[in-house]
Amino acid sequence: MxxxxxxxxxxxxxxxxxxxxxxxxxxxxxxxxxxxxxxxxxxxxxxxxxxxxxxxxxxxxxxxxxxxxxxxxxxxxxxxxxxxxxxxxxxxxxxxxxxxxxxxxxxxxxxxxxxxxxxxxxxxxxxxxxxxxxxxxxxxxxxxxxxxxxxxxxxxxxxxAQQQPESVRLAADSPRIATMKARLATDLTEPISLTALAQEVGLSTFHAARLFTRETGLAPHAWRNQLRLQRALAPLRAGVPVTEVAAASGFTDQSHFTRHFRRMFGVPPGRWQAS
Structure with missing residues (x-):
């Protein structure tokens, strides 16, 4: 059977x-x-x-x-x-x-x-x-x-449990990654171009995107969306309507928010909130 x-x-x-x-x-x-x-x-x-x-x-x-x-x-x-x-x-x-x-x-x-x-x-x-x-x-x-x-x-x-493995990085990478992360996280509703992000760390757009992706495992826009989803959990848990959470998190609309949320958590935000 x-x-x-x-x-x-x-x-x-x-x-x-x-x-x-x-x-x-x-x-x-x-x-x-x-x-x-x-x-x-x-x-x-x-x-x-x-x-x-x-x-x-x-x-x-x-x-x-x-x-x-x-x-x-x-x-x-x-x-x-x-x-x-x-x-x-x-x-x-x-x-x-x-x-x-x-x-x-x-x-x-x-x-x-x-x-x-x-x-x-x-x-x-x-x-x-x-x-x-x-x-x-x-x-x-x-x-x-x-x-x-x-x-x-x-x-x-x-x-x-074991000891955390050391990450292999160039000495100048960590400060640049930290700077880019801080810029991406400051205001999640603010549109940011790759050019502006690269200028923050004195790199070309190509090298900024390549460095960020290599060090974090995600492209800058994907990393920012992950942060938006993580920060959306607290207001959802507090009962804030999904539409308001989507807007406050920087997503273009509720469907955009729902699509990304489901890909990460396996359920739509409304169902996650209800449960």
Whole structure:
């Protein structure tokens, strides 16, 4: 008998037991996630099927029972790896929560935890992460849910955290990248030309675009749209109408905002807000 095909559907939700975190319970088959990043650690567990994703320039596959962690700020994609698609649960854990837990485990201040590029194949860890997510979603027993959450994340850190790899960059690149990022982020509603951006750092348009894309993994306009989407989450969560959020975020219209939002989060902004 052929395995049933998954549908494209997702539920985003939050728990008071992990302030500032977003959680998602989802399944996908036809949806493809555009290159994007998260401000938090993405800690998924694949419940069924398999997901393919590009991460740090390599194609990865996360099959059932794996934990494909994505580190904060890292560009990645997502799509089905097999015909049926995949079903997973994800917790977007704030950086300060993981950092604090790592410090407590070691008994002293630790470097920012960094997790492997490849999907983590640790059945016991997957079971712990899955249990924590299910208990948080059920909301039946806060004590059991919070205990399972700390157990799952501390196990992840203790077994699989490693030191963040050094980025290979020219000495003059970092200040220029910082300057361009600051210019792009100052006013998200302001139109900015590549010429104006390049002039900020004393480069030609060609070299400015090439440098920015090489260092961040995204072209300047794509990076700016990702920032717009990240900053749109707070007003959406506060109940601000989607049309107002789209305009305040610098998108030309609601359909433009909705198209980009769905490519990153897998659902339209209205549905994300409602959930």
């Amino acid at each position: 052929n395995a049933p095909l998954f549908r494209d559907r997702a539920r985003y939700w939050r728990s008071p037991l992990l302030p500032g975190a977003d959680m998602v319970t989802a399944e996908y088959r036809d949806h493809t996630f555009a290159p994007h990043w998260h401000d938090a650690y993405a800690v998924p567990v694949i419940e069924a099927g398999a997901e393919a994703y590009t991460y740090r320039g390599e194609r990865q596959v996360a099959e059932t029972g794996t934990v494909p962690v994505i580190n904060p700020g890292e560009i990645h994609t997502g799509s089905r790896a097999i015909e049926t698609g995949w079903r997973y649960r994800v917790t977007y854990v704030p950086v300060d929560f993981i950092q604090s837990l790592a410090n407590e485990l070691a008994g002293r201040t630790q470097p920012m935890p960094w997790f492997p590029v490849q999907a983590i194949r640790d059945p016991d860890l997957a079971r712990r992460v899955l249990l924590a997510h299910r208990l948080l979603e059920a909301e039946d027993d806060p004590l059991a849910a919070e205990t399972a959450l700390v157990d799952a994340l501390s196990t992840l850190i203790a077994r699989h």
